[in-house]
Amino acid sequence: MKVCAKKSSPNSQHNLGFVGEQQVAALLQRKGFTLLESNYRTRQGEVDLILCKADLYSFVEIKTRTKHFPEYSRVITLNKQRRIALAARHYLISKNISSNTYVIRFDVAFVINGVIEYIENAFCPS
Numbered sequence: 001m002k003v004c005a006k007k008s009s010p011n012s013q014h015n016l017g018f019v020g021e022q023q024v025a026a027l028l029q030r031k032g033f034t035l036l037e038s039n040y041r042t043r044q045g046e047v048d049l050i051l052c053k054a055d056l057y058s059f060v061e062i063k064t065r066t067k068h069f070p071e072y073s074r075v076i077t078l079n080k081q082r083r084i085a086l087a088a089r090h091y092l093i094s095k096n097i098s099s100n101t102y103v104i105r106f107d108v109a110f111v112i113n114g115v116i117e118y119i120e121n122a123f124c125p126s
Contacts, residue, residue, distance in 0.1 A: 020064025020111035021048055027116055033058065042090045045083030050091060056103045059088040061122075064111040076108055076123065085125030 025035050028051050037050040049060040061084055063075055084106065092099065108122035 016066070017062070017064050020109075021062050023111055023114065024060065024062050024109040024116060024118070025049055025051075027118070028058070028060075037091070040087060040091055042087045044086035044090065047084055047087045047091070050088075052102075055101070056105060057092070057097065058105045058107050058120075059084060059091075060107045060109055062109045062111065066113055075110075081106070081123045081125055 021038065025038065028049070029035060031053075033051040033053045035049065035051050037047070040047045040050055047059045048062040049058075051058045051060065061076060061080070088104070088106070091097075092104070105121055106123050106125065108119045110117040110119075
C-alpha cells in the first residue's frame with residue numbers, strides 16, 4: 001500500500017511563516033533594532049521585515065521551513081532579490097530616506113524548526 005504524505009495547507013504554511021517572522025523580529029529587537037514594518041507590500045514586491053538601528057536600515061527576507069533548505073541561490077532567486085529591492089526602494093522613497101545618509105542592507109533569515117540562520121548582506125541588488 002502506498003502512503004502519501006499529507007501536504008500542509010496554505011493556512012498552516014502561512015502560520016509557519018508568521019511564527020518564523022516573529023522569531024526573527026524578536027531576535028533583531030534583542031540586538032537593538034527597531035521594527036518599522038512587517039510584510040511591507042507594493043505592486044513591485046514585498047519585504048518581510050524592515051528594521052533600523054542607528055544609521056542602518058535592514059530589509060529582511062525570511063524563509064521558514066520544517067526541513068532543510070536547498071542551496072541558498074535556489075531559495076532567494078535573482079528575480080526575488082529584484083522584487084525585494086524594488087519594494088525597499090519604494091519604502092525609502094515614501095519615507096524620504098536617502099541612501100546617501102543611511103546604510104541600506106539586504107539580509108536573509110532561514111528558520112528551520114525554530115533555529116535561525118541569519119545572513120547579513122546576503123545580497124546586493126544591482
